[in-house]
Amino acid sequence: GKKYGGYLYPQFYQHSCPKVEEIVRSVVAKAVAKEARMAASLLRLEFHDCFVKGCDASSLLDSSGVLVSEKRSNPNRNSARGFEVLDEIKSAVEKACPHTVSCADILALAARDSTVLTGGPNWEVPLGRRDSRSASLSGSNNDIPAPNNTFQTILTKFKRQGLDIVDLVALSGSHTIGSSRCTSFRQRLYNQSGNGLPDMTLDQSYAAQLKTRCPRSGGDQTLFFLDPPSPTKFDTSYFKNLVAYKGLLNSDEVLFTMNAESRKLVKLYAENQELFFQHFAQSMIKMSSISPLTGSRGEIRRICRRVNNKPLFKCISS
Numbered sequence: 147g148k149k150y151g152g153y154l155y156p157q158f159y160q161h162s163c164p165k166v167e168e169i170v171r172s173v174v175a176k177a178v179a180k181e182a183r184m185a186a187s188l189l190r191l192e193f194h195d196c197f198v199k200g201c202d203a204s205s206l207l208d209s210s211g212v213l214v215s216e217k218r219s220n221p222n223r224n225s226a227r228g229f230e231v232l233d234e235i236k237s238a239v240e241k242a243c244p245h246t247v248s249c250a251d252i253l254a255l256a257a258r259d260s261t262v263l264t265g266g267p268n269w270e271v272p273l274g275r276r277d278s279r280s281a282s283l284s285g286s287n288n289d290i291p292a293p294n295n296t297f298q299t300i301l302t303k304f305k306r307q308g309l310d311i312v313d314l315v316a317l318s319g320s321h322t323i324g325s326s327r328c329t330s331f332r333q334r335l336y337n338q339s340g341n342g343l344p345d346m347t348l349d350q351s352y353a354a355q356l357k358t359r360c361p362r363s364g365g366d367q368t369l370f371f372l373d374p375p376s377p378t379k380f381d382t383s384y385f386k387n388l389v390a391y392k393g394l395l396n397s398d399e400v401l402f403t404m405n406a407e408s409r410k411l412v413k414l415y416a417e418n419q420e421l422f423f424q425h426f427a428q429s430m431i432k433m434s435s436i437s438p439l440t441g442s443r444g445e446i447r448r449i450c451r452r453v454n455n456k457p458l459f460k461c462i463s464s
């Protein structure tokens with residue numbers, strides 16, 4: 147395809163850094179043991195990276211000079227987390243194999259390891275991505291779906307990345323782990339369509355329960371599990387919630403209420419963990435292969451938070 151293709155392969159570091167997968171896994175395991183939510187946070191970072199200019203670790207860059215960080219965007223501000231863990235992985239990998247493994251590949255591996263560590267499927271991660279020398283704040287604001295987007299808008303944003311409705315439903319299954327802030331779903335509780343009424347598709351007793359900790363105003367940052375029955379276990383519980391009209395985000399519930407095809411997939415995944423896991427792994431490989439920088443494009447960053455300094459002679463000669 148145009149956006150993903152045969153440039154990445156799992157053995158990319160076989161000779162140059164044979165221990166990379168082991169190093170990433172051990173740091174992720176340590177971080178998740180310390181804080182279970184970290185698995186969710188790392189998995190989400192891969193999504194937010196790949197949807198903006200492809201999987202190029204643009205999402206990991208801090209603001210510096212003219213570069214404006216994607217960390218300031220609406221989907222990421224006060225929300226994206228896990229950057230310290232990636233710093234720790236990167237420095238461990240740099241020690242073993244200096245200037246060899248990209249931050250984009252480290253993030254793709256960390257997302258896979260986070261899935262496995264919480265009980266989800268395993269897959270071989272195609273490798274060979276390189277890191278961008280820029281970020282896109284506008285891309286981060288526009289290309290990552292928002293929780294109050296309509297089903298059609300969300301699907302359109304997935305299709306723009308070369309992803310389809312199966313990818314959308316399977317990957318939304320990531321919300322089987324992790325948390326959301328009150329501000330991300332408040333609208334559903336009080337004023338879904340601008341007429342002062344709640345979202346009628348939200349289970350009423352669940353809504354009442356959410357309102358106690360997510361009031362009309364205040365408490366924006368208060369955290370709620372995306373999948374309350376099993377917030378740290380990668381399982382089918384998320385899809386069972388949707389079938390029971392207990393999806394937390396509007397973008398979750400619309401997968402069951404707004405489209406016949408996605409509704410069918412939600413019901414299938416709710417009852418068939420094996421199928422969900424199989425599709426999830428497939429879709430993660432697809433998402434993690436969006437527009438990679440390969441060959442001599444981009445660079446291997448030394449620190450994931452900033453682009454490498456260019457040596458002076460390059461500036462003069464070019």
Ligand code: HEM
Nearest residue numbers: 186187190193225291292293317320324325326327330397
């Ligand atoms: C389909 C469109 C999607 C929308 C609208 C969406 C939206 C959101 C929102 C609003 C949150 C809570 C953020 C906060 O309040 O701080 C969240 C959390 C999360 N999202 Fe999504 N998401 C989508 C798809 C995905 C995909 C494709 C993945 C991964 C493949 C993913 C993984 C996660 C995870 C794991 C969390 C929890 C993060 C944590 O606890 O730190 N999401 N998402």
Ligand SMILES: [Ca+2]
Nearest residue numbers: 195198200204
């Ligand atoms: Ca990116």
